[in-house]
Amino acid sequence: MEMRNRFYESASARKRIVTAEERERAINAAKAFEPTNPFCRVVLRPSYLYRGCIMYLPSCFAEQHLSGVSGFIKLQLPDGRQWPVRCLYRGGRAKFSQGWYEFTLENNLGEGDVCVFELLRSREFVLKVTVFRVMESAGLMYRSQ
16 A cells, blocks of 8 residues: 555656657757667656556567567666666567666656667666656756766
8 A cells, every 4th residue: 555655646746747848859869869789769658657657668679679578677777777677578569567667766757758778788688778858857868878
């Protein structure tokens, strides 16, 4: 019960009213970021943050780089900190479930933020996550490398 209350409190706290300009600025900054490793970009929607906290990766990226994954992978910030997240690949789609919610909470991710997921190591599946934020109060478009 306590976890459920924590979920609703944090979800409503992370709900944002984002202007079209803020959203466009974050998307353009993410588009300008071109890692050398295989990568994909995801604009965070409410369903990725609140309702069940499951996030799907683009199928073109999943099919090429995450085929056969069924278990925990690591999400790594540019500063090296890592989070274990359950990733399941099935039918050409890959989704994050267990651990994704904690990652979004601990990194203050919110609606409209853009995450760039970069494949660092494919044997143990480590994805580097670079975040481009829409809101200045949340640390607008930080990118530490």
